[in-house]
Amino acid sequence: MTTPTPGERPGDASNADSAQRGPMVLLLNDVDIDYEVWEDRQRGLRERFTGLKGAGRTIIHAVQGASFAVYEGESVAIMGSNGSGKSTILAAIAGLLPVTNGQIYAAYEPRLMGVGAALLPKVSGIRNIRIGCLALGMSLEQIDEHMDSIIEFADIGDAINRPLRSYSSGMKARLLFAIATSIRPKILMIDEALSVGDKEFRAKSEGRIQEMLDHAGTLLMVSHNMNELKRLCKRGIWLEQGVLKADGPIADVIAQYTEKQK
Template identity: 60%
Template structure:
């Protein structure tokens, strides 16, 4: 791994991490097998991350690239503590916060209620939430829809709500999974400005994105995952050049 001058403290240490998850041919088969032998033709195990190791130092911004199904999002979820590796070790200096488009919101709750629940889940105090909820709501630009159930929202409205919740805190270790890939063009530009401000206060960034230009703009270092394996680790421009020149077929999820 490349060393960066002037940076001695580690934010993350990933050591020989393996991550697996189960797939079932159908939901009924999944339930039957979970309560019986957990074996059979309906179940398969995906080895999503295979022995990945790297360090990230305080102040680094790292872009993670790879084709679909390469293990990028799975690795970020494990670093955030949402998945447990089957082997290996993940050490963090502070609790990482994952911002991504896949966080769970409650369909029956209003947008306002989802903001409250989401911000509290991220660790925001109730007093601070009372002070900031109006600004969070204003950022969404949802108007009176903020008091309607989430199930009535379009995908774009959901994206605005989720991004506003996810960026309501400023963690020292920030994990981003395709956070700017949702919403219309104007909202993406507005989100990018907010994200830049957030990154200014974050000590360490790991960013997963299919946008190579976004990675080059925000990251100094790149990590390339393919089929769960670490294929390259170095300056972002060098890693992108190797990734772009690769002839390997795309791996589907």
């Protein structure tokens, strides 16, 4: 990923209404993302080490020629059917996947919300808060500063002192969301993270996201919940089989997408 100066507007990516927007913070320029799938996993690992390419190997063209710009303070929904490339494109923006062709430019480090892989099932919620915050890059002083607010937001009572493995899926979702949103990144990406938890917690979660946007944050969000996307996002991008089909006001793009699903 290439990092331009914050607010830089590449000349060939500007459009007629860019003057009415904030500075550009993210640009995808003709991005392709391919990955390999093998029928036999062991054979695939062997070929990776030897460099030899044999039968049973398939190339998946997950994203094909995607180009779009995102501006400071925008909230952008990315929608599409299963396997359309939505999560793949977020992972590439976050720097977790390489692009095959094209470029991704970001003025700030994009953060894909999620610390689940860093947490430990056998230790308490409080210890997992520390582990998760360290994974987000916080210092020990910052963790101490945010600890009370994370516990309060998760609102799981005495369970905070119990091992994570004893939590229900809803309690775990509360804790993960509270940890992951304890920082305020300039570019936040969410992949289906608000689809869990009860109605009250989802409302709290949306409130926290809106608070981030109010402070000139930028949001990219993947979800199959169209009502959720309408509430949180003003712009929609529709991907289908890796190809960008539509980009515009959220209501218009949702209408186009849902019409094609009938």
